[in-house]
Amino acid sequence: MAVSFFIRGIMNKNLYPTVYLSAFHDVTPELLKKHGITGLLCDLDETLVGHNEQEINNELISWLEVLSENDIPVCIISNNTQTRTSQFARKIGVPYICMAMKPFAFKILRGADVINKPRDEVALVGDQLFTDVKAARNAGIKSILVDPMGNQSMWYVKMKRRREGKYKKEFKKEA
Template sequence: MSIFSPTFRVDRFTRLTPERLRAHGIKGIVTDLDDTLAPRNVYLPDGEVSAWIKALTDAGIKICIVSNNHEKRTSDFASPLSVPFFFEAKKPLKGGVLRALQAMGLTANETLLLGDQLFTDMVVARRCGMTSVLVDPVGTYGGWFVQFKRKLETPLRKKIEYNEF
């Protein structure tokens, strides 16, 4: 186990159903945006994302988007979903995630963090004492920095087993 290790690894965000979340005692999700909910070049949520968010909120589960991307990208995506969001979060720094917990009125141990990157998402979850769920990136497009991080991640990612949430 290292600081990069997620608590769970699944293929897609849709694995996090209200039933499974309740079984794990999870009342809220802090989720990454780019390559977790949509490829970074897709500007609006699709029907699957909308349906997933609706199922969660109908079940009383809170959700908040915390992205390292800029305001316009985060806001354009989050606004149609009517979920709170924080942009330029600087994950793996804790600030954005802690603000999200505060906005949801939940503690770290009743919240999980969902994301696709080991060095930002999984690290910040561990630093905040949260359950973490690693998803496979949904997009292949990324700037040089994302490509660089993916290359560094590859050997670590290979060692992480999928485990049903």
């Protein structure tokens, strides 16, 4: 189910996503069209699959097919290694950028070039405020925050998630 939100009180604008959803599969062509988005950059671990998971589920395949049918290109943008990112990207047949160094913007901008879309029509889908949403903001593109898949995060991600919790409490979800 897709949800939108507004922020109560004051919050760092770099942590304010364009859209907040439950999961990647809630990102539909209709939602993207509503926000003027024609191309997606997607985080890998805990956004599309669990951390370091190699299995590709049918839900992901179906979602990618729907995006492809609607001429919405996808590129994986991951802070993970070349080996991890390339193996997964090859399995699903999309381009990738590894070791993206999010929240820095330069590889996010390269991702927009890879899918051949202008920045104002691109969104980054990710599960972390401090890396994905902030990277999108730093690059001047839209962001789609999703809840993380699984609970196999690295220890440092778990620490960030605790900090994210206080910000996420400020989000009011609307049906």
